[in-house]
Amino acid sequence: MHKLGILVTAILAAGAAHAQDGDNTRDMLVRGRVPQLCAIATPTLAASGLVNFRTLNGGSLEVDQLTDPTTLSTRGASVEVSFPAACNFAHQIVLESQNNGLWRSELGMTPAPAGFSDAVPYTATLIWGPVNSTFEADASSRQIRDQAQSVDRPVAGEILLRLRIQPGATNLQTNAPLVAGVYRDTLRLTVEPQ
């Protein structure tokens, strides 16, 4: 009888050992994903570096006085604009100029008289993460011009854009007088997948 008791006990113990080993732990996975995102917020004017530009009005920047009253040629100007931005993956940043310079924009405009200029070149320096490059809108011809920079990693912070118009810079020759009119360009900043 004692042997019987030992036998029954042994069977139950074996059953208990099985339950402990095989059925007392549960593993679960927790999973999520983060899509590729780039975002640029509304620009603001940097505190310093504002020379001969009026304040930022929405997405519009206006040169205070484009001509020097003495020479009638271009007056120097500079401004720095910052865009809070974030890109959570390796991407590229593209700066595109609609006109490749500030061009006189009147409808049905007549050609500039001899000796006069009707476009003003400028430079746009872009600082973003590892990128620090200068884009030249040289006003050599009126056309779309762009420049793309690869950024090999995620970046969060501010895109800084410095625009600079050199004194006397024109599409004709240095210090050529400017034809009267409104001079315009549209710059477009894009962050996108490479």
Place this chain on the structure above:
Amino acid sequence: MRAPALFILAPFALGLASIAHAQAVGPSDTAGPIQITGFVPDNICTLGSLSDGDNLFDVGVLVDTATGLLRPDLSAPPKVLTGTQCSSRSQLSIAATQMTARAFVTTPPEGFARGVDYTATASGWTPVAARYATGAAANAAASQIRETAGAGDITISLSNFATAGGPTLRPVADETYQGAVVVTLAAAS
């Protein structure tokens, strides 16, 4: 050598006694009582099955697509371990690992993170739920005791999702952020 001899002799003696008794009383007979002993060990615990048959907590898109920052309302449907039972006092433990980016394995640039912390909770079995926060240095509440035997369900839930390194960091883009939760139930002495 002596002990086996005794075991052989004992049944033989019992047999002789039975024969003698039958001869003395008549056609009916009894033997015994024979004692049968069972033993239930005090260390049997069985975790129940996952109610939905799926071991995946799918948290979905982790970030606000407008800002790239972690969504403050992240959640996943809880899971239930149904049919859990223990024959004695028991200890329920939970552990978890941070959700980390699977493809982006290098150190993220300034302003970014590749990990998301959370708290995993096992409730319904012990008086105090077992909780494990992946971002915590210590998790004293990760193991809890139930003093009584019993059966029931254990609910596993996730909460308190947070970007590793702080809320101002943005998780880097990655198709898979993954962590793990392990729940263990054991008899406690």
